[in-house]
Amino acid sequence: MERKPVIVVQDLTRRFGEVVAVDHLTLEVVPGEIFGFLGHNGAGKTTTVRLLNGILTPHGGTARVLGLDPVHDGPALRRRTGVLTENPSLDERLTGRENLSLYADLYGVPPGEVPRRTEELLQFFELADRADQKVGTYSKGMKQRLALARALVHEPELIFLDEPTAGLDPVAARHVHTLIARMGHEQQRTVLLCTHNLVEAQKLCHRVAVLEHGRLIALGTPTDLARQWVRSHRLELEVAPDSLPMAQAVLQTRWGISNPLLENETLILTGVARETIPDLVASLVTAGVRIYRLTPQEPTLEDVYFALHGEDRAPGPPPLGILHAGPDTKGRKR
Amino acid sequence: MNWRAIRAIVRKDLKVVFQNKGVSVPLIVVPTIILIALPALAAFAPALQGVPGTPFAGLDTFLQQMPPALQAQLAGYSESQAMVVLVLVYLLAPMYLILPLMVASVIAADSFAGEKERKTLEALLYTPTTDRELFLAKLLSAWLPAVGVAWAGFLLYTTTANLAAWPTMGRILLPNAMWIALAGWLAPAVAGLGLGFTVVISARAQSFQEAYQLGAVVVVPILALVIGQAAGVLYFQVGLVFGIGLLFWAADAVLLWFGGRIFRRSELAARL
Ligand SMILES: Nc1ncnc2c1ncn2[C@@H]1O[C@H](COP(=O)(O)OP(=O)(O)OP(=O)(O)O)[C@@H](O)[C@H]1O
Ligand SMILES: [Mg+2]
Numbered sequence: 001m002e003r004k005p006v007i008v009v010q011d012l013t014r015r016f017g018e019v020v021a022v023d024h025l026t027l028e029v030v031p032g033e034i035f036g037f038l039g040h041n042g043a044g045k046t047t048t049v050r051l052l053n054g055i056l057t058p059h060g061g062t063a064r065v066l067g068l069d070p071v072h073d074g075p076a077l078r079r080r081t082g083v084l085t086e087n088p089s090l091d092e093r094l095t096g097r098e099n100l101s102l103y104a105d106l107y108g109v110p111p112g113e114v115p116r117r118t119e120e121l122l123q124f125f126e127l128a129d130r131a132d133q134k135v136g137t138y139s140k141g142m143k144q145r146l147a148l149a150r151a152l153v154h155e156p157e158l159i160f161l162d163e164p165t166a167g168l169d170p171v172a173a174r175h176v177h178t179l180i181a182r183m184g185h186e187q188q189r190t191v192l193l194c195t196h197n198l199v200e201a202q203k204l205c206h207r208v209a210v211l212e213h214g215r216l217i218a219l220g221t222p223t224d225l226a227r228q229w230v231r232s233h234r235l236e237l238e239v240a241p242d243s244l245p246m247a248q249a250v251l252q253t254r255w256g257i258s259n260p261l262l263e264n265e266t267l268i269l270t271g272v273a274r275e276t277i278p279d280l281v282a283s284l285v286t287a288g289v290r291i292y293r294l295t296p297q298e299p300t301l302e303d304v305y306f307a308l309h310g311e312d313r314a315p316g317p318p319p320l321g322i323l324h325a326g327p328d329t330k331g332r333k334r
Numbered sequence: 335m336n337w338r339a340i341r342a343i344v345r346k347d348l349k350v351v352f353q354n355k356g357v358s359v360p361l362i363v364v365p366t367i368i369l370i371a372l373p374a375l376a377a378f379a380p381a382l383q384g385v386p387g388t389p390f391a392g393l394d395t396f397l398q399q400m401p402p403a404l405q406a407q408l409a410g411y412s413e414s415q416a417m418v419v420l421v422l423v424y425l426l427a428p429m430y431l432i433l434p435l436m437v438a439s440v441i442a443a444d445s446f447a448g449e450k451e452r453k454t455l456e457a458l459l460y461t462p463t464t465d466r467e468l469f470l471a472k473l474l475s476a477w478l479p480a481v482g483v484a485w486a487g488f489l490l491y492t493t494t495a496n497l498a499a500w501p502t503m504g505r506i507l508l509p510n511a512m513w514i515a516l517a518g519w520l521a522p523a524v525a526g527l528g529l530g531f532t533v534v535i536s537a538r539a540q541s542f543q544e545a546y547q548l549g550a551v552v553v554v555p556i557l558a559l560v561i562g563q564a565a566g567v568l569y570f571q572v573g574l575v576f577g578i579g580l581l582f583w584a585a586d587a588v589l590l591w592f593g594g595r596i597f598r599r600s601e602l603a604a605r606l
Contacts, residue, residue, distance in 0.1 A: 016604070050603055055459045057600040074599070079462035089457035093350040105342035106461040150457070 006031050006190045011061035021047040023214035034184040036205035037194040044214035045194035049160045082156030088147035092136035096127050096146050107154035121149040141172045162194045202301040226299035229307045234297040237267040240290040247289045254283050339463050340471040347445050347475035357440050369490045376421045377498035399566035418502045422495045427570040428559035433487050434521045438480035438528035439549040445475045446536035447545035469597045480525035488517035515575040523582035530589025537596045
């Protein structure tokens with residue numbers, strides 16, 4: 001497989017008045033990759049998608065997408081990209097089928113193929129029975145599926161999905177996840193996925209970029225990011241009931257963990273650095289504590305996200321030299 | 335030029351535009367008044383002659399205000415015939431121009447400002463069309479139906495006017511050279527005027543209503559023609575129609591050049 005990057009971005013910058021929506025963004029996306037853009041509202045995800053498709057002009061930096069310059073080769077580039085916009089942007093006065101065939105014409109799908117192609121997509125997205133009704137009568141999820149179908153009508157090589165599952169029910173969201181995974185893994189298409197949904201990013205993305213105020217604050221695979229940023233783990237420790245006082249004493253005197261949370265006879269330890277786990281276990285065993293179970297919770301992208309954005313950023317080794325990581329003391333939502 | 339894309343956009347705009355009540359209602363009401371009701375009234379003109387309080391009461395004095403050339407045109411007619419000719423051929427001629435003007439403005443307001451209001455513009459910006467193709471498609475979406483309505487309206491008006499005039503005149507009155515120039519040369523230019531003006535306004539307007547209301551200002555030059563003729567300052571004849579046409583086509587060119595400059599993807603995307 002050709003590994004020449006599909007997207008190369010160097011110092012890309014775009015302002016809106018005082019606001020710097022995208023701030024010296026530098027990154028590369030390789031073919032076949034599902035690349036995630038994570039960030040709060042207003043982090044600059046949508047603006048980046050617009051810049052990369054040449055519908056907004058940057059104020060600084062350069063971008064190459066599919067080997068083309070979005071500023072000068074916009075039409076040629078957009079022929080090969082498909083975009084699911086944040087707002088479905090469908091014509092509600094047309095039917096679902098009419099929306100699809102309009103865009104098939106606009107994207108230059110061979111005229112003879114338009115009916116077959118639209119029919120296939122309508123079938124695939126389970127819209128066939130409503131295809132000839134006005135889109136104004138569709139539910140939010142149906143509109144979202146139709147917009148996704150429209151983004152794929154010309155079989156683009158590079159697909160931008162701006163919050164594809166926002167507002168979808170869990171079943172529909174899973175359907176979309178399966179589709180995205182298939183586009184990336186089987187069809188070797190490149191997908192750039194903007195999302196706030198950390199579970200979604202963790203599940204689908206090979207690599208993620210975390211944006212904050214237009215700046216890239218972290219970049220890597222979800223696992224790498226977790227290793228780099230989440231420096232303390234949550235451990236579940238289950239010991240024999242008669243060992244419990246001893247375990248608590250050891251934790252307190254030796255490790256400074258006073259009154260660890262007790263949930264269903266299980267001690268929940270937080271703020272334990274990964275490297276100290278072996279010593280911790282050894283000290284408990286030496287003291288005669290009978291351990292039934294010690295389960296470290298693997299850090300998730302959510303932990304990374306909250307570590308990056310958390311308020312308790314204590315000094316620590318800065319993996320990317322931009323921010324400091326700190327113990328993951330908050331943000332446990334699950 | 336990607337004509338397939340342009341055709342697709344025009345076809346789609348024409349399919350949906352009449353679903354907007356703000357478009358379809360004036361498109362039914364205004365032509366009915368201008369093309370049917372007003373010329374039909376002319377049939378009753380002779381009966382109203384001399385009735386105090388109607389505009390026809392003092393026809394003599396009214397005629398005397400008209401330019402001498404127009405008076406010469408009407409010289410051979412009886413008084414009631416002169417009145418029918420004056421109304422049907424001359425006074426209603428500038429009113430007819432409201433038709434292409436209105437159709438072009440209303441559809442352009444829907445197609446430019448309405449697209450933004452309905453949030454359908456963004457997906458269109460992501461298509462591989464160039465800025466120029468998108469602009470041209472949007473222009474044609476409004477200009478073609480405006481010219482179509484103007485020409486169909488010309489046929490309809492000719493028919494109603496001849497029917498209304500028959501009892502008085504006993505002969506076919508229209509079309510004459512001036513009306514052919516009016517429909518063939520001036521009406522498309524007037525459509526362009528409504529269009530160009532609305533395009534420029536729509537760049538700022540956030541909604542169809544706003545663009546539509548601001549765009550109504552463009553009716554002023556047409557009203558000036560209506561009043562100018564009623565006041566005897568000018569009268570509609572081939573030369574004048576041709577001259578006004580030249581002026582309007584030039585104004586169209588300026589407005590559309592300007593409109594094309596502001597119709598830039600990156601500008602539009604920054605206002606989404
Ligand atoms: N057209 C615009 N005019 C003015 N400011 C804008 C415009 N588009 C974006 N911005 C600003 O740029 C910043 C980045 O916005 P952007 O929409 O790219 O964020 P986002 O990451 O997509 O957010 P969300 O998750 O809410 O979709 C925000 O501060 C936003 O207010
Ligand atoms: Mg966004």
